[in-house]
Amino acid sequence: MSDVAKLAGVSTATVSRTLQNPETVKEETRQKVFKAIKALDYMPNVLARQLRRMETKTILVVVPNIENNVFSQIVGGIDAVANERGYKVLLGNTNHRVEKIYDYIDHFKQRQVDGMIVLLSNLPDPVLQDLANEFPIVVTPDAKATVEVSTVTLDNVESGKRATDHLLKLGHRRIAHISGTLDITSSQDRLQGYQQAIVEGGYFVDHTLIKEGDFTFSSGFEAMSALLNTSVPPTAVFCASDEMAMGAIKSIKSRGLKVPDDIAVVGFDNIKFSEVFEPTLTTMAQPLFQMGKKAMTVLIERINNEALEEQHFIYQAELIVRESCGVIFR
Amino acid sequence: MSDVAKLAGVSTATVSRTLQNPETVKEETRQKVFKAIKALDYMPNVLARQLRRMETKTILVVVPNIENNVFSQIVGGIDAVANERGYKVLLGNTNHRVEKIYDYIDHFKQRQVDGMIVLLSNLPDPVLQDLANEFPIVVTPDAKATVEVSTVTLDNVESGKRATDHLLKLGHRRIAHISGTLDITSSQDRLQGYQQAIVEGGYFVDHTLIKEGDFTFSSGFEAMSALLNTSVPPTAVFCASDEMAMGAIKSIKSRGLKVPDDIAVVGFDNIKFSEVFEPTLTTMAQPLFQMGKKAMTVLIERINNEALEEQHFIYQAELIVRESCGVIFR
DNA sequence: TTGTATGCGTTATCAA
DNA sequence: TTGATAACGCATACAA
Numbered sequence: 001m002s003d004v005a006k007l008a009g010v011s012t013a014t015v016s017r018t019l020q021n022p023e024t025v026k027e028e029t030r031q032k033v034f035k036a037i038k039a040l041d042y043m044p045n046v047l048a049r050q051l052r053r054m055e056t057k058t059i060l061v062v063v064p065n066i067e068n069n070v071f072s073q074i075v076g077g078i079d080a081v082a083n084e085r086g087y088k089v090l091l092g093n094t095n096h097r098v099e100k101i102y103d104y105i106d107h108f109k110q111r112q113v114d115g116m117i118v119l120l121s122n123l124p125d126p127v128l129q130d131l132a133n134e135f136p137i138v139v140t141p142d143a144k145a146t147v148e149v150s151t152v153t154l155d156n157v158e159s160g161k162r163a164t165d166h167l168l169k170l171g172h173r174r175i176a177h178i179s180g181t182l183d184i185t186s187s188q189d190r191l192q193g194y195q196q197a198i199v200e201g202g203y204f205v206d207h208t209l210i211k212e213g214d215f216t217f218s219s220g221f222e223a224m225s226a227l228l229n230t231s232v233p234p235t236a237v238f239c240a241s242d243e244m245a246m247g248a249i250k251s252i253k254s255r256g257l258k259v260p261d262d263i264a265v266v267g268f269d270n271i272k273f274s275e276v277f278e279p280t281l282t283t284m285a286q287p288l289f290q291m292g293k294k295a296m297t298v299l300i301e302r303i304n305n306e307a308l309e310e311q312h313f314i315y316q317a318e319l320i321v322r323e324s325c326g327v328i329f330r
Numbered sequence: 331m332s333d334v335a336k337l338a339g340v341s342t343a344t345v346s347r348t349l350q351n352p353e354t355v356k357e358e359t360r361q362k363v364f365k366a367i368k369a370l371d372y373m374p375n376v377l378a379r380q381l382r383r384m385e386t387k388t389i390l391v392v393v394p395n396i397e398n399n400v401f402s403q404i405v406g407g408i409d410a411v412a413n414e415r416g417y418k419v420l421l422g423n424t425n426h427r428v429e430k431i432y433d434y435i436d437h438f439k440q441r442q443v444d445g446m447i448v449l450l451s452n453l454p455d456p457v458l459q460d461l462a463n464e465f466p467i468v469v470t471p472d473a474k475a476t477v478e479v480s481t482v483t484l485d486n487v488e489s490g491k492r493a494t495d496h497l498l499k500l501g502h503r504r505i506a507h508i509s510g511t512l513d514i515t516s517s518q519d520r521l522q523g524y525q526q527a528i529v530e531g532g533y534f535v536d537h538t539l540i541k542e543g544d545f546t547f548s549s550g551f552e553a554m555s556a557l558l559n560t561s562v563p564p565t566a567v568f569c570a571s572d573e574m575a576m577g578a579i580k581s582i583k584s585r586g587l588k589v590p591d592d593i594a595v596v597g598f599d600n601i602k603f604s605e606v607f608e609p610t611l612t613t614m615a616q617p618l619f620q621m622g623k624k625a626m627t628v629l630i631e632r633i634n635n636e637a638l639e640e641q642h643f644i645y646q647a648e649l650i651v652r653e654s655c656g657v658i659f660r
Numbered sequence: 661t662t663g664t665a666t667g668c669g670t671t672a673t674c675a676a
Numbered sequence: 677t678t679g680a681t682a683a684c685g686c687a688t689a690c691a692a
Contacts, residue, residue: 001669011679016671026677046440047381048669051684056377058420067406069399076397079423083430088442090388091419093409100413110376112418217606246606273603276547276576331685341663346687356661378685381668663692668685676679 077292160193407622490523550577
C-alpha cells in the first residue's frame with residue numbers, strides 16, 4: 001500500500017480512503033491512485049483489514065453431515081446469498097458429534113467469523129442461548145421453540161397434517177406413521193400433524209401404528225416390517241423422510257404386496273431420487289435451497305444490527321403427488 | 331493478552347511464548363500464565379496472529395456444485411483431515427460457472443487462504459498452471475495431465491476397462507457405452523477403457539454404440555432411447571454414472587424390456603441410491619471420501635513445503651456386482 | 661529464561 | 677480534501 005501511495009504521490013491514508021470511501025477523495029486524486037494500483041497490481045491484505053476492522057466477512061455453517069443431500073441443499077442456498085453479499089462460508093462438519101460444535105464456538109471467541117448458521121444442532125438449550133445472546137446466529141431447519149434465537153423452519157405440523165390428510169382423502173383409515181428420531185422438533189411436529197389430521201378427520205389415533213425410525217432407508221425397512229407383522233396391518237403409511245419411505249416400500253414389496261395397490265406410501269423431503277424410484281414417491285417437498293438463502297439473509301441482518309429482535313420464518317412444504325399413494329377417487 | 335501478562339506478572343512476550351513454544355518457558359512461569367489465561371477466559375485473537383504470521387490455516391475448496399453427492403462426499407473427506415490437522419475449510423461453490431473461480435483466486439492474492447483444492451475445474455490450462463506455480467494447489471478427482479500440479483485421481487481407464495470386461499465375461503458382445511461429457515478427462519478415460527476392453531477381448535469397437543451423455547438421469551434416458559431405436563440394439567450398456575444408468579434402465583423398462591434379462595447395465599459411482607434402485611445397480615465404486623482425505627493430506631504437505639515436486643495419487647475403483655448386470659455363468 | 665521493542669498492513673482519528 | 681500518526685493483537689529478533 002505504501003508503494004501505491006508513493007507512486008501516486010499521496011499518503012497511505014488517501015489510498016485507503018480511495019478504496020473504502022471513494023466519494024471522499026477528489027476525482028483527480030482518485031484517478032492517480034487507481035492508476036498506481038493497476039500499475040503495481042496491488043491487492044489489499046485482507047488479514048490486516050480484518051484485524052483493524054475486527055470483522056472477517058466470513059460466516060460459519062455448522063452442519064451434521066455435508067454428505068447428506070438435505071443439508072447440502074441448504075448449504076447451497078446459504079452459499080448463494082453469501083457470495084452475492086460478499087461473505088465467505090466456512091464449513092463446520094460435526095459428523096453428528098455434538099462436542100465438535102464447541103470447537104466451532106471458539107471460532108467466535110477468536111473472532112474468526114462474524115456469524116453462524118446452525119443446521120440441526122443438538123446443543124443444550126442454555127449453551128445455544130448464551131451463544132445467541134452474544135453473537136449473530138440463525139438456526140435452521142430444525143429449531144426448538146425454547147430458545148430465543150432467529151430461526152428459519154418448516155411448518156412441520158402442517159406438513160404432517162397435509163400428508164396424512166391426503167391419505168385420508170384417498171379413503172384410508174388405518175394410516176401408520178414412521179417418524180424420524182423423536183429427539184428433534186421436526187420429527188415431533190410431523191408426528192403431531194399426523195395425529196391432528198386423524199383426530200380432525202373424526203378418527204382415533206392408534207399408537208400401535210406409530211413407529212420411530214431414524215430417517216434412514218434401513219430404519220424405514222425395519223419399521224415397516226414390524227407394522228406388517230401385526231394382525232391388522234395399515235393400508236397406508238406416512239414416512240417422515242423419503243429414504244424411510246423407500247425402505248418401507250422395499251419391505252412391502254418383499255412380502256409380495258404392491259404399492260400403492262395394497263399399501264399407499266407418502267414420504268417427506270422430495271429428494272432427487274423420489275421421482276426415479278419405482279413407484280415414484282408422493283412426498284412433501286421442503287424448499288431447502290430457499291430456506292438456506294433466507295437463513296443467510298437473516299444472519300446478515302443480524303450482523304449489521306438491522307434486525308434487533310430475533311426473527312422467525314416458517315416455510316410451507318408442498319405436496320407432490322406421484323404414484324406411491326394411488327389416485328384420488330371422488 | 332496484556333491483561334493475562336499483567337495478572338501473571340510477566341510480559342506479553344512470555345504469554346505468547348507459553349502459547350506457541352511452551353518448552354521455552356520455565357515450568358513455573360508456564361503454570362502462572364496458564365492460570366491467568368483460565369482466570370480471564372482468554373482466547374488469542376486469531377486475526378492478529380494470522381496477520382503476524384501471514385498464514386490463515388484455512389484452505390479453499392472450489393466445487394462445481396456442493397449439492398451433488400459425488401462432490402459432497404469428497405468435501406467430507408477433505409473436511410475430516412482438515413479438522414484433524416487444524417485447518418478450516420472455506421467453501422467455494424462455482425455453480426458450474428467457470429468465471430467464479432477467478433474470485434476465489436483473488437483469495438490467494440489477498441492472503442485469505444493457505445492453499446486450494448480444485449474439484450473438477452474447467453480452468454484454462456495456462457491459468458491453472460500459473461496459479462499452481464505460485465500457490466499450493468491440489469486438483470481432484472478430474473485432472474488434465476497437461477498441467478504440472480498435484481493431483482488425486484481415479485484410474486478411469488482401468489475402471490472403464492473393468493466394467494466393460496465384466497460385461498464381456500458375462501457373454502455380451504454388443505456392449506454400448508453412455509459416456510459423461512467428453513470435455514473432461516474422466517469421461518474420455520472411461521470411454522478409452524471401454525474401447526480397450528473390447529479390443530483386447532478380440533472384438534471391434536462399434537462407434538454407433540457410443541453415446542455422449544452429461545451424467546444426468548435424463549441424458550441417460552435419452553441416450554438409451556437412441557440406442558434402442560437402432561436396428562440392432564446392444565445387449566449391454568456401460569454408463570459413466572449411476573444416474574445415467576438409472577435413466578437408461580428407465581428407458582429400457584419403458585419399452586417393455588427387462589434388466590438384466592434383455593439388457594445388462596453397469597453404472598459408475600456407487601451412489602447411495604444404487605443399492606435401493608430396482609434392479610440394484612452393478613457399478614464401479616470410487617473411494618471418494620478417501621480421495622478427499624488424500625487431497626487434503628497432499629495439500630498440507632505442499633503448504634509446509636514437505637513435498638517439493640508435484641505428486642500424483644491414483645486410486646482404483648471397485649466393481650460392485652449387483653442385479654443390473656445379471657449373473658456370471660461359468 | 662525473560663523482557664523490550666518493533667513490525668505485520670490496514671483503517672480511523674485528528675489536525676491541517 | 678489530505679496527511680501524520682496511532683492502534684488493532686500478536687510474534688519474534690535481540691538484548692539482558
